Amino acid sequence: MALRALANGKTLGRLYHQQIRGLQTFSLPDLAYDYGALEPAISGEIMQLHHQKHHQTYITNYNKALEQLDDAIAKGDASTAVKLQSAIKFNGGGHVNHSIFWKNLAPTREGGGEPPHGSLGWAIDQHYGSMEKLIAKMNAEGAAVQGSGWVWLAVDKELKRLVVETTANQDPLVTKGASLVPLVGIDVWEHAYYLQYKNVRPDYLNNIWKVINWKYASEVYAKECP
Amino acid sequence: MVMASITSHLTSPFLSTPEFCRLSQSLHRSLRQRRCIRKSVPGTISASIDLKPPPYALNALEPHMSAETLEYHWGKHHRGYVNNLNKQIEGTELDEMSLESIISASYNKGDILPAFNNAAQVWNHEFFWESMKPGGGGKPSGELLELINRDFGSFEGLIHEFKLAAITQFGSGWTWLVYKEHKLDIPNARNPRPSEQDKKLVVVKSPNAVNPLVWEYHPLLTLDVWEHAYYLDFENRRTDYISTFLNKLVSWETVSSRLEAAKVLVAEREREMEEIDAIDDMDTIEPEDTDMYFGSDADDFADDDE
Numbered sequence: 001m002a003l004r005a006l007a008n009g010k011t012l013g014r015l016y017h018q019q020i021r022g023l024q025t026f027s028l029p030d031l032a033y034d035y036g037a038l039e040p041a042i043s044g045e046i047m048q049l050h051h052q053k054h055h056q057t058y059i060t061n062y063n064k065a066l067e068q069l070d071d072a073i074a075k076g077d078a079s080t081a082v083k084l085q086s087a088i089k090f091n092g093g094g095h096v097n098h099s100i101f102w103k104n105l106a107p108t109r110e111g112g113g114e115p116p117h118g119s120l121g122w123a124i125d126q127h128y129g130s131m132e133k134l135i136a137k138m139n140a141e142g143a144a145v146q147g148s149g150w151v152w153l154a155v156d157k158e159l160k161r162l163v164v165e166t167t168a169n170q171d172p173l174v175t176k177g178a179s180l181v182p183l184v185g186i187d188v189w190e191h192a193y194y195l196q197y198k199n200v201r202p203d204y205l206n207n208i209w210k211v212i213n214w215k216y217a218s219e220v221y222a223k224e225c226p
Numbered sequence: 227m228v229m230a231s232i233t234s235h236l237t238s239p240f241l242s243t244p245e246f247c248r249l250s251q252s253l254h255r256s257l258r259q260r261r262c263i264r265k266s267v268p269g270t271i272s273a274s275i276d277l278k279p280p281p282y283a284l285n286a287l288e289p290h291m292s293a294e295t296l297e298y299h300w301g302k303h304h305r306g307y308v309n310n311l312n313k314q315i316e317g318t319e320l321d322e323m324s325l326e327s328i329i330s331a332s333y334n335k336g337d338i339l340p341a342f343n344n345a346a347q348v349w350n351h352e353f354f355w356e357s358m359k360p361g362g363g364g365k366p367s368g369e370l371l372e373l374i375n376r377d378f379g380s381f382e383g384l385i386h387e388f389k390l391a392a393i394t395q396f397g398s399g400w401t402w403l404v405y406k407e408h409k410l411d412i413p414n415a416r417n418p419r420p421s422e423q424d425k426k427l428v429v430v431k432s433p434n435a436v437n438p439l440v441w442e443y444h445p446l447l448t449l450d451v452w453e454h455a456y457y458l459d460f461e462n463r464r465t466d467y468i469s470t471f472l473n474k475l476v477s478w479e480t481v482s483s484r485l486e487a488a489k490v491l492v493a494e495r496e497r498e499m500e501e502i503d504a505i506d507d508m509d510t511i512e513p514e515d516t517d518m519y520f521g522s523d524a525d526d527f528a529d530d531d532e
Contacts, residue, residue, distance in 0.1 A: 057462070146434050146435070147452070148397040148453070168397065170396070190398075190452065190454050190457060191462060194453060194458070195457065199306065
């Protein structure tokens with residue numbers, strides 16, 4: 001990434017400027033596993049497209065919108081600043097959501113699909129009765145999302161309670177509640193499953209649980225509810 | 227809140243106008259919807275929205291839109307909307323209504339009812355298949371082209387706006403070319419001096435299942451930008467899909483005939499409005515009629531204070 005910047009003097013100049021002004025831009029995070037490592041639950045083809053094309057596009061457009069916003073703010077151009085909000089919410093949300101998503105997944109041989117022990121497992125049983133019941137609820141809500149969106153298992157850090165919630169498009173979870181912290185998010189945009197599952201979103205939802213990384217979810221939960 | 231505005235109109239000629247009929251119809255509809263319980267009568271004919279096939283074979287749009295895409299898009303997605311809609315409306319008031327009436331009733335002025343998504347998506351997909359043809363693309367002609375030049379500057383201007391709308395529809399949705407008849411975006415507004423200039427071609431975009439019928443526009447052309455519409459053929463490359471649609475698939479003849487039909491409909495409605503206005507004028511109270519309010523003996527109401 002740095003090498004590419006050096007090669008393009010113009011980019012370097014702009015980056016330098018932004019560093020001076022303190023504008024932080026973003027880059028694509030690496031996955032902790034190979035694209036094919038989540039098969040057969042999610043195909044390598046989907047993982048590669050999802051990561052290298054979709055997530056990257058959100059990042060590229062988010063950076064662009066941030067630059068434009070930075071300019072507009074510096075110039076005192078309020079109407080441009082306001083006009084950019086939807087692009088920021090959409091692309092920034094896309095970056096935030098997908099960054100969480102990659103951490104929510106793990107190959108089976110690295111613990112993917114293994115239910116949480118410890119405090120999160122206990123909280124799930126307490127609140128939902130059992131893991132099966134939680135999964136059934138999340139699958140139902142995920143299948144019912146009209147168009148594009150996400151289904152989340154979250155913890156309300158104020159109330160110390162588990163919550164199942166959905167968001168539309170790339171709205172981050174906080175748009176549904178400022179105290180909601182995402183534990184597990186499942187992308188139900190068609191791009192997340194179409195090449196493999198076509199229109200049968202419920203099959204995708206049934207299968208993704210085999211590669212859900214409960215270790216990460218447990219860590220986040222333990223931090224919010226020590 | 228609706229009742230207040232109705233009572234204020236009860237003593238006026240408003241009662242005879244189509245607006246009142248529409249208002250009372252929509253009030254009836256919303257009252258009925260609240261009582262929308264399933265009445266399953268044995269022997270009822272089950273709900274009858276059809277899965278209409280595209281006006282061409284499923285492989286006829288190759289290589290621009292694959293047969294595989296059509297098989298899933300029409301054969302699974304569109305079929306799913308039809309089947310689910312029929313299940314939802316069977317035995318309810320929505321059963322036996324036309325598709326457009328179901329859409330209007332379930333849109334419920336924005337307070338969307340469950341049948342809306344399926345009903346609107348059925349309509350949208352039918353409209354989409356018919357917007358395309360094998361060997362499509364090229365340029366429009368005749369009156370359509372004239373209006374395009376007038377409202378977009380040029381054909382390229384339209385293409386630019388259409389592409390922009392299609393690419394900036396965040397999430398799922400549709401891009402439309404519509405014929406807009408009202409000057410104001412208020413459906414019941416009446417333009418006292420309607421002119422051809424008020425009626426414009428406009429590009430609009432809509433999310434998920436929403437379509438411009440609910441805004442009382444006249445749709446002329448649509449492009450499905452849900453990911454399922456292009457993912458098998460183009461993966462994430464929506465821009466390429468949009469260009470291919472415009473260059474190789476769109477049926478400008480269909481758009482032209484839809485424009486014709488829209489203009490006829492608009493003209494009919496304007497004639498109706500004129501007739502209603504004429505009747506209204508006749509009902510206006512003339513000064514001589516004050517007798518009916520004050521009686522022939524104005525002295526009866528003289529002041530008694532002396």
